[in-house]
Amino acid sequence: MDISKPSQKKMESNIGKEVVTELLPLVRVYKDGSVERLSGSPFVPPSMEDPETGVSSKDITISSNPLIRARLFLPKLEESESNIKIPILVYYHGGGFLIESAFSADHHRFLNSLVSQAKIVAVSVEYRLPPENPLPAAYEDCWAALQWVSSFSSKYDNSAAIDEPWLNNHGDFERVFIGGDSAGANIAHNIAMRAGKENLHGGVKILGALLTHPYFWGSKPSASDQSIDYLVCSVWNFVYPNAPGGIDNPMINPLVDEAPSLEGLGCCRLLVSVAECDWLRDRGVWYSEAVKKSGWKGEVELTEIEGEDHAFQILRPGTKNANRLTKRLADFLSKK
Structure with a gap:
């Protein structure tokens, strides 16, 4: 490859x-x-035992038609931990649906850090990108990837599936999470909504979802986004030219009147992360407030990092605030 x-x-x-x-x-x-x-950042190969974190990674093919690939991450486990089951995170990268990759240097570095701190198995999905594959292809790929992960649950007959020892030997299917940054957080929301209506293999349930700087928009303006409205609308129309409702399609605007109720989110915990200077900040706050008011029975948390901009934890790794946010995400994933 x-x-x-x-x-x-x-x-x-x-x-x-x-x-x-x-x-x-x-x-x-x-x-x-x-x-x-x-x-977009340059692509990097996977590695066995990253020198900084000890995390190992490898690339696999989930589907050949359509082509869906992923990069798997496994933390360094002590001999005494070799038989312990650890949480699973299915992760969707950001990039405005148009750029970046599960193989990008910035996302690879971020997941090495997150996997090391949270002690989780991560599956970073390489979904198809527009304009070669307009939306909703990416949503379908990410759902298929989650179903593939679920197929390794002992409650599901995965005899036809390929052997994947990192999931078979280490994955705890009682603690499955989904998450992403920016466009990937948008995808995670839509996958959680779908999981509220459709079953995953083996009866697997999503325990939690983390939405970092979620890429939501709509025709109703907010104080923080008016200057960039044209660009965001242009991107959405470019990646999903046939979206019913345009910028008020429920997949980009989950708060529009026609959108399904957020009460239907198919997870038990939700962490929404926003950044003070991010043009998407208000949308993330509105979303978390709407989830609380929807009647959803889960636990929703909102965290905000002051003085930071969009996707800073990906773009400026190692800074005090990037480390702070990564630890917050790791705590959410490792919470009993």
């Missing part, structure tokens, strides 16, 4: 090609059908 970032030579080969459309500074689409991603 080639997970290298496009070379300068490859980028130079696009010079002179006719551009059909572009969404700067994210992507450019050419007449021959090729897509050039202009942003």
